[in-house]
Amino acid sequence: MRHEWKPELDQRNLLPAQSPTRRDSRRPSVFLQMLSLGARISLKRSAVFCLRFACRPVSTFGWISFLGDLSLKQALGRPHDDLLRKSLDVFFITGISSPVRLGMMKTHFQLAAELLRHDDLAALWRGERLDMGSVSGRHETYKMQMLLADHCGCRHEGVFAIKLSRASDDYTLWTASFVFIRGEDGTPTLAIGGMQGPKGADAKRAVISATRCLGGLRPKDAMLLALHGLVSAPHIMAVSNATHVINQRRRKRRKLMQADLDGYWSERGGLPAEPFGFRLPAPSAPQVDSLNRREQSKRAFWDIGSGFCRLSSLKALARSPLAKA
Template structure:
């Protein structure tokens, strides 16, 4: 593992190598603790060497604004600890090495929608989670929604997950694409579909809720005002709309619903069940 880290600069761009070196110089103990965890965890589950983006994960800017670096490191440790229970070794190894996993496909009236699971670093959500799910339109691979998250412990016997951010599509056709997909799924919005996948993913965790980061606790708040203004989503409003309540330590708790529309229900209920089942059956 040490040799793998020392040769990082040969495998990544000069800019990324310099940033990693500067972070190591500024937070040497934190970086060593993280690399030590990666080494021990990878050896324990025989996962091989971690992807470079995991090695150079920015702990001081991860997930929760205002949290201590130690707390952020604990979040990542707990995430992988829970992931080893939720996912099969094969899936965990693939993610560990940077691969993208196909969780499943849901059909609308005229379009199919793929749900992928990958490292958050590989889909523009590196500060918002360790993993991320991405909902794509199958016909052209257009990304409709990306959600970064971490698995979290809820006491000794239960686990859930915490959402660090949600990102919609980009480009001139973004709004039109969301409207079209919503209609195609019987009125189910892509971000609601992604949330149902996450609910299914922790359906056996014996937890009462999901957690989500509030506007105030989002990591973008550490950035300059100009950068913060680029965040268009009002997370608080969406969490309230989904039945969420203000709660620590992330900002909100969201109720876990079964999401099981009856088979003969309308298109929206069928879509809800299909997306939740994608998460529930994935391992």
């Protein structure tokens, strides 16, 4: 969260000496929350958390310390337990160390504090779902929400996730998990850690129906437009088939991955790029007031993303180098 300069803050050196002590007295709250974690989660999860702490004490302690510091600095309150349990061993991409993953998660929340409204960040911090907006198709309305990646089956693929679902029955059509990162020029952007479609016998039929309802716009394309709009950056990053974190999982788990990420990113104009796998150029701004239903849907999802981020603006959108979606 950005703060405007306030003259009264320059008087901080005149505060009584006990002020830092009062602040420090609040610091252990997240650590106390961690110590009581076993009473709120299953025995198996508690054992895994303790084992992780024993194997990676420095990184795990660093993560818990960061959560406590950010909670105080941004006045966010206590984080959701699933944030405390975030794995530093299996997260986002393969082939990087736990300290690098720790730095990635820290950067994500530091940028989230800049990009998101304080109330929205605080709600996500507590594990709540945020309604980003909705889009009406021919015969159905589709809603988009942002939530913790842990709460939509992709905890290893990102910190936050967005979910597209039917408003009538909350049927999930697509999810995408991500982290905020800094681009090569230092500006905020994001990296996609995974995209998942629906499962079950009706999955294919549901996606086809939604595509027709939205004038030919596929749910996964709608998700990508919203993510581009969220940061209004020249490009975003995405993991490849080879760098996807599932490659660190058990063989049984790896067999569950059916999506060809490389093929989809290439279809969307993506080019191979380190360290995640692909760089996706920003799509062209969808037409405003178009009579074409597909263009209307594209614009609606773009606006959902750009409207959710407090720092997105028409100026940022205009200066982005645009390529055809």
